[in-house]
Amino acid sequence: MDADKIISFESLKSKVGRFNLREKTFLIPEMNRIGGYLLAAAFRSFGISAIVLETFKGLDLGKEHTSGKECYPCQITMGDILYFMQREKARLGSSFNAENYVYFMPESNGPCRFGMYNKYQRIVLDSFPGLGSLKIGSMSTGDGYSVTGLIEKEKVRSLRKAGFFSQVVADIMDRALWRIRPYERTSGMAAAFMDDAVKIMSAAFERYAEAVDLDAILKELEKVLAGARDVIDPALPAKPLIGIVGEIYLRSHVESNQHLIEVLEKYGAEVVNASITEWLNYTTYDRLREEKIALHLALKQFKFAEIKNRLKNIAGYGLELLYQQKQQDMAYRRARTVLDVAEDHKVAGMEKLLKEEGLFCFDVGTEACLSIPGIVEYSRHGYNGVVNVYPFTCMPSTLTSAVVRPIMNRLKIPYLDTPYDSSVQPGREAAIRTFMYQAQQHFRRHGRNGGGKQD
Numbered sequence: 358m359d360a361d362k363i364i365s366f367e368s369l370k371s372k373v374g375r376f377n378l379r380e381k382t383f384l385i386p387e388m389n390r391i392g393g394y395l396l397a398a399a400f401r402s403f404g405i406s407a408i409v410l411e412t413f414k415g416l417d418l419g420k421e422h423t424s425g426k427e428c429y430p431c432q433i434t435m436g437d438i439l440y441f442m443q444r445e446k447a448r449l450g451s452s453f454n455a456e457n458y459v460y461f462m463p464e465s466n467g468p469c470r471f472g473m474y475n476k477y478q479r480i481v482l483d484s485f486p487g488l489g490s491l492k493i494g495s496m497s498t499g500d501g502y503s504v505t506g507l508i509e510k511e512k513v514r515s516l517r518k519a520g521f522f523s524q525v526v527a528d529i530m531d532r533a534l535w536r537i538r539p540y541e542r543t544s545g546m547a548a549a550f551m552d553d554a555v556k557i558m559s560a561a562f563e564r565y566a567e568a569v570d571l572d573a574i575l576k577e578l579e580k581v582l583a584g585a586r587d588v589i590d591p592a593l594p595a596k597p598l599i600g601i602v603g604e605i606y607l608r609s610h611v612e613s614n615q616h617l618i619e620v621l622e623k624y625g626a627e628v629v630n631a632s633i634t635e636w637l638n639y640t641t642y643d644r645l646r647e648e649k650i651a652l653h654l655a656l657k658q659f660k661f662a663e664i665k666n667r668l669k670n671i672a673g674y675g676l677e678l679l680y681q682q683k684q685q686d687m688a689y690r691r692a693r694t695v696l697d698v699a700e701d702h703k704v705a706g707m708e709k710l711l712k713e714e715g716l717f718c719f720d721v722g723t724e725a726c727l728s729i730p731g732i733v734e735y736s737r738h739g740y741n742g743v744v745n746v747y748p749f750t751c752m753p754s755t756l757t758s759a760v761v762r763p764i765m766n767r768l769k770i771p772y773l774d775t776p777y778d779s780s781v782q783p784g785r786e787a788a789i790r791t792f793m794y795q796a797q798q799h800f801r802r803h804g805r806n807g808g809g810k811q812d
């Protein structure tokens with residue numbers, strides 16, 4: 358092996374990880390639009406210069422620097438960062454220095470490929486002259502997305518709380534958009550309303566996040582949601598309710614899923630997508646679960662030092678999960694007094710449901726742990742159809758499809774798999790129209806109270 362290759366592997370350790378963000382520009386790739394903007398605003402509240410990367414404009418660059426075998430989100434985010442860097446270089450000329458930026462690309466412990474995105478992107482960035490010093494800031498599901506090391510020690514807890522809360526609020530705002538857009542008084546009114554709302558809530562996070570003044574943030578949110586109510590035309594009748602599950606990036610990133618929710622709405626749906634917070638709660642829940650399993654083993658083997666350690670970790674993750682769910686419950690409770698946005702699932706309830714139905718096991722991991730019970734819950738709550746959204750060849754979503762398809766057939770609830778890559782499939786819109794025709798039939802027969810029973 359030559360020296361260059363050894364250096365590039367070293368770079369996976371030394372330039373991918375948790376880095377102090379002071380004096381840097383923190384670059385956040387856009388996944389769900391509102392979530393990205395509120396997260397950046399929360400970081401700015403702590404004095405960190407955080408911005409959301411423009412997305413999808415660099416897709417050609419992303420494709421040029423991937424082989425085509427990577428997951429689609431890896432190609433898109435690769436393009437986003439290369440495009441931004443290219444433009445920064447052009448804007449700043451000789452004063453451009455990649456060292457001034459930290460690019461955010463979290464990872465997961467597997468078993469799928471998400472843990473490899475930042476390693477792959479590191480290798481590509483190292484191959485560009487001048488981009489080798491751009492650090493990749495990574496957080497992992499392995500420690501429940503800890504933010505230790507990004508900021509001064511005494512601010513770590515506040516940053517974590519504010520970051521988490523930004524995603525809860527973003528989920529509620531997304532749900533508000535999906536609640537009002539199918540019933541808007543005039544075309545485009547909901548989108549314009551939400552553009553302003555994002556600015557208002559970003560300003561609220563900038564002002565209140567550092568002090569973790571969640572009450573002040575929620576007061577702003579209540580005002581925004583009260584305005585959202587006015588977008589709805591009360592004369593319009595209820596529409597079939599469609600639930601979305603799937604791979605987190607594809608189902609949240611509207612360009613990559615070719616504006617799926619809007620297309621469903623065009624054919625008469627009201628849609629609820631799975632939330633981002635669901636994934637954040639799942640990662641904490643899963644760490645807690647793993648610690649409990651490890652404790653059980655340590656007890657059997659009388660490993661006292663390890664028992665002590667495991668108990669400490671269980672208390673830590675347990676409190677974290679409790680805190681997250683408490684904040685989420687509070688935010689939804691207050692939001693729902695103003696606008697009837699859809700409630701979110703509880704991770705413990707999802708694991709219980711999987712066990713009851715004998716469908717899947719949390720031991721396997723991945724988003725299938727959330728998508729499979731998510732679909733069953735939608736069915737039980739009277740949804741008129743479910744769509745599974747994912748990148749072409751995505752392992753957990755293909756698995757989800759294999760498990761739930763026979764169940765949906767038995768329950769006679771319309772179900773659609775929608776895999777995406779950068780190509781536009783000619784029959785895609787026809788498939789969605791057919792699915793929506795079936796959902797309309799289901800809605801006519803059952804209203805929104807089908808409850809997943811057989812016809």
Ligand code: SF4
Nearest residue numbers: 428469470471751752
């Ligand atoms: S969840 Fe799917 S798209 Fe995401 S890394 Fe895993 S296989 Fe790829």
